[in-house]
Amino acid sequence: MEKKIITISREFGSGGRSIGREVARILGFDFYDKELIEKVAQESGFDKKYIEDHGEDAPSKSLFAYAFIGRDQNGMSISDYIWQAQRKIILELAEKGNCVIVGRCSDYILRDRKDCLHVFIHADKEKRAERIVKLYGETDKMPKKRLDEKDKKRKVNYRYYTDRQWGASQNYHISLDSSEFGICKCVEIIVQLVKESRK
Amino acid sequence: MEKKIITISREFGSGGRSIGREVARILGFDFYDKELIEKVAQESGFDKKYIEDHGEDAPSKSLFAYAFIGRDQNGMSISDYIWQAQRKIILELAEKGNCVIVGRCSDYILRDRKDCLHVFIHADKEKRAERIVKLYGETDKMPKKRLDEKDKKRKVNYRYYTDRQWGASQNYHISLDSSEFGICKCVEIIVQLVKESRK
Numbered sequence: 001m002e003k004k005i006i007t008i009s010r011e012f013g014s015g016g017r018s019i020g021r022e023v024a025r026i027l028g029f030d031f032y033d034k035e036l037i038e039k040v041a042q043e044s045g046f047d048k049k050y051i052e053d054h055g056e057d058a059p060s061k062s063l064f065a066y067a068f069i070g071r072d073q074n075g076m077s078i079s080d081y082i083w084q085a086q087r088k089i090i091l092e093l094a095e096k097g098n099c100v101i102v103g104r105c106s107d108y109i110l111r112d113r114k115d116c117l118h119v120f121i122h123a124d125k126e127k128r129a130e131r132i133v134k135l136y137g138e139t140d141k142m143p144k145k146r147l148d149e150k151d152k153k154r155k156v157n158y159r160y161y162t163d164r165q166w167g168a169s170q171n172y173h174i175s176l177d178s179s180e181f182g183i184c185k186c187v188e189i190i191v192q193l194v195k196e197s198r199k
Numbered sequence: 200m201e202k203k204i205i206t207i208s209r210e211f212g213s214g215g216r217s218i219g220r221e222v223a224r225i226l227g228f229d230f231y232d233k234e235l236i237e238k239v240a241q242e243s244g245f246d247k248k249y250i251e252d253h254g255e256d257a258p259s260k261s262l263f264a265y266a267f268i269g270r271d272q273n274g275m276s277i278s279d280y281i282w283q284a285q286r287k288i289i290l291e292l293a294e295k296g297n298c299v300i301v302g303r304c305s306d307y308i309l310r311d312r313k314d315c316l317h318v319f320i321h322a323d324k325e326k327r328a329e330r331i332v333k334l335y336g337e338t339d340k341m342p343k344k345r346l347d348e349k350d351k352k353r354k355v356n357y358r359y360y361t362d363r364q365w366g367a368s369q370n371y372h373i374s375l376d377s378s379e380f381g382i383c384k385c386v387e388i389i390v391q392l393v394k395e396s397r398k
Contacts, residue, residue, distance in 0.1 A: 011369075120368050169319050169366045169374035170210075177372040181392070189388065193380070 003117040003197040004097035006190065007106040011167070012150035013128030013135075015178045015186075016121035017102050022187045024100040027194060032093060033102040036086070044085035051082055056103055056154050083161055103154075107171055108162040117197070119190060120172040123179035202316040202396040203296035205389065206305040210366070211349035212327030212334075214377045214385075215320035216301050221386045223299040226393060231292055232301040235285070243284035250281055255302055255353050282360055302353075306370055307361040316396070318389060319371040322378035 006023060010016020017033055024031035032039075034052075041048040076084075083105075090109045093099055097115065107118040123131075129143035139146065158166035169175050174193065176186045205222060209215020216232055223230035231238075233251075240247040275283075282304075289308045292298055296314065306317040322330075328342035338345065357365035368374050373392065375385045 120374075122369050165364070165367075167368045168364075169368045169371070170321050172368070172374070173376040173379045175319075175368035175371070175374035180372045185395070196384070 001114045001197065003194045004099075004115045005094050005110060005113065006100045006117045006119060006194065007110060008100060008102045008119050008121060009107050009166075009172065010103065010121040011123060011128065012147055012154070013132040014121045014123040015131065015183045016119075019119075019121055019178065019183055019186050019190070020100045020102045022183070023190050023194075026187070026191050027100075028098070030093075030096075030099040031102075032099055036089065036093075036101065036104065039089045040082065040085045043089055044081055046078070046082060046085075056105075056157050079157075105158055105162055108158070108164060111171075117174075117190070117194060118172040120167060120169075120175040121178050121186065122167065122175065123177060127179035200313045200396065202393045203298075203314045204293050204309060204312065205299045205316045205318060205393065206309060207299060207301045207318050207320060208306050208365075208371065209302065209320040210322060210327065211346055211353070212331040213320045213322040214330065214382050218318075218320055218377065218382055218385050218389070219299045219301045221382070222389050222393075225386070225390050226299075227297070229292075229295075229298040230301075231298055235288065235292075235300065235303065238288045239281065239284045242288055243280055245277070245281060245284075255304075255356050278356075304357055304361055307357070307363060310370075316373075316389070316393060317371040319366060319368075319374040320377050320385065321366065321374065322376060326378035 006020070006029070008016050008020040008023075010019075020033065021031050023029070037048055037052050040046075040051050044051070086104050087109050090101060090104065090106050093101060094110050094113060094116070101110075107116075107120075110116045111118075125144060125147060128147055132146060133143050141149075155166040158164065164171055167175075174189070176189065178186050181189075205219070205228070207215050207219040207222075209218075219232065220230050222228070236247055236251050239245075239250050243250070285303050286308050289300060289303065289305050292300060293309050293312060293315070300309075306315075306319075309315045310317075324343060324346060327346055331345060332342050340348075354365040357363065363370055366374075373388070375388065377385050380388075
């Protein structure tokens with residue numbers, strides 16, 4: 001079946017976002033990454049920065065927020081509201097089709113659609129550490145510690161909302177090691193699979 | 200770096216073995232599946248059938264054997280002996296190069312070699328159930344139960360000897376859903392990656 005939606009899940013620093021952007025450009029698809037965050041902000045009323053920082057984090061990170069607003073009468077936390085808004089928007093975007101969506105459990109949210117290609121991008125830690133320093137600059141924290149923390153948060157968030165294992169091959173149609181093949185080759189493979197799905 | 204060894208890990212019924220065989224044929228590589236079992240039998244002195252049935256199983260399945268022989272003075276079980284023999288042979292085969300090795304934790308055993316391409320093949324349960332009935336015939340057990348049991352054993356065996364998660368994308372350079380792309384396309388992608396590694 002023709003693939004009209006590509007979801008890209010990725011390890012932090014693996015280049016998954018760049019791969020998604022390039023795939024979208026070549027195929028003429030819409031690309032949702034920061035754009036998704038803006039839509040979620042509009043939908044949920046929460047601050048963009050907060051969504052960007054915590055929308056893929058472990059729900060426990062919202063404890064600070066609980067102290068101020070607690071859970072509402074439906075027992076929902078801030079994380080739950082963001083999850084709901086993200087889910088609604090991802091389902092709407094999928095209806096429009098011809099798009100690449102990065103992260104935010106989109107592989108799980110769209111798991112029943114046959115017109116989706118679900119991709120996971122990972123890379124070895126050395127290369128990812130180099131990449132995040134190059135892209136986001138240095139901080140007080142060691143790059144490998146930053147990677148571990150970010151990956152752990154994504155893993156716990158994914159597990160909490162999907163009850164699946166983040167990064168398990170079985171969740172994706174294809175998983176690629178970008179440090180082995182390079183960004184360009186990963187893009188090429190994905191584009192080719194989408195084009196061949198049209199035949 | 201040129202890839203001279205391909206390891207294929209696979210879900211039961213995903214066609215991973217057929218993919219490996221075809222990749223080996225096209226590239227002119229040796230193919231080790233049943234052949235590996237024969238070598239392990241020679242090395243370990245255990246029966247071929249036993250190794251075939253239990254060499255990728257959970258160590259706990261050897262309890263029956265423990266009842267007869269127990270652990271030796273080194274505290275090693277039958278599973279441990281088979282593991283050791285498999286490991287030794289896989290390392291020897293890798294030294295010779297130009298081969299495809301199916302299963303038996305070969306991705307883990309050869310994880311430090313740069314000339315290996317590590318592949319994981321999976322497929323949806325419906326397709327796998329159809330495939331095992333077609334290939335191995337029906338039994339008293341429902342096909343999906345057979346799949347669950349076999350996958351669980353491989354998972355526990357892998358975890359026990361490698362301390363890694365079986366099927367986690369990060370263990371492999373590429374993971375492919377053969378029910379999505381078909382056996383031929385998986386073969387094509389793998390062959391292309393090996394050929395390109397020579398440039």
